[in-house]
Amino acid sequence: MEVAFDATFDEQRKRFSFCFTCEHCAHFDTDSGECLHGFPNHMHRLSYYEHTPPPRTILFCKDFDLG
Numbered sequence: 001m002e003v004a005f006d007a008t009f010d011e012q013r014k015r016f017s018f019c020f021t022c023e024h025c026a027h028f029d030t031d032s033g034e035c036l037h038g039f040p041n042h043m044h045r046l047s048y049y050e051h052t053p054p055p056r057t058i059l060f061c062k063d064f065d066l067g
């Protein structure tokens, strides 16, 4: 699911420690930085949302499983 990324979301995700990226997913390989399912995960990584300038959209992974 892809939705707009804005300053409000960015402030709230930090304030509430919202977990939605690969780094918090049970299917993430911390050694390789890849998804264990083989999904392309560039847009699901935390670094994508902490980049300057920030992205214009959030791409939530349908297979996210809190690890």
Ligand code: SF4
Binding pocket: 020, 021, 022, 025, 026, 027, 028, 029, 034, 035, 036, 037, 039, 040, 041, 044, 061, 062, 063, 064, 065
């Ligand atoms: S399932 Fe989705 S959120 Fe989890 S590691 Fe793979 S790409 Fe990332």
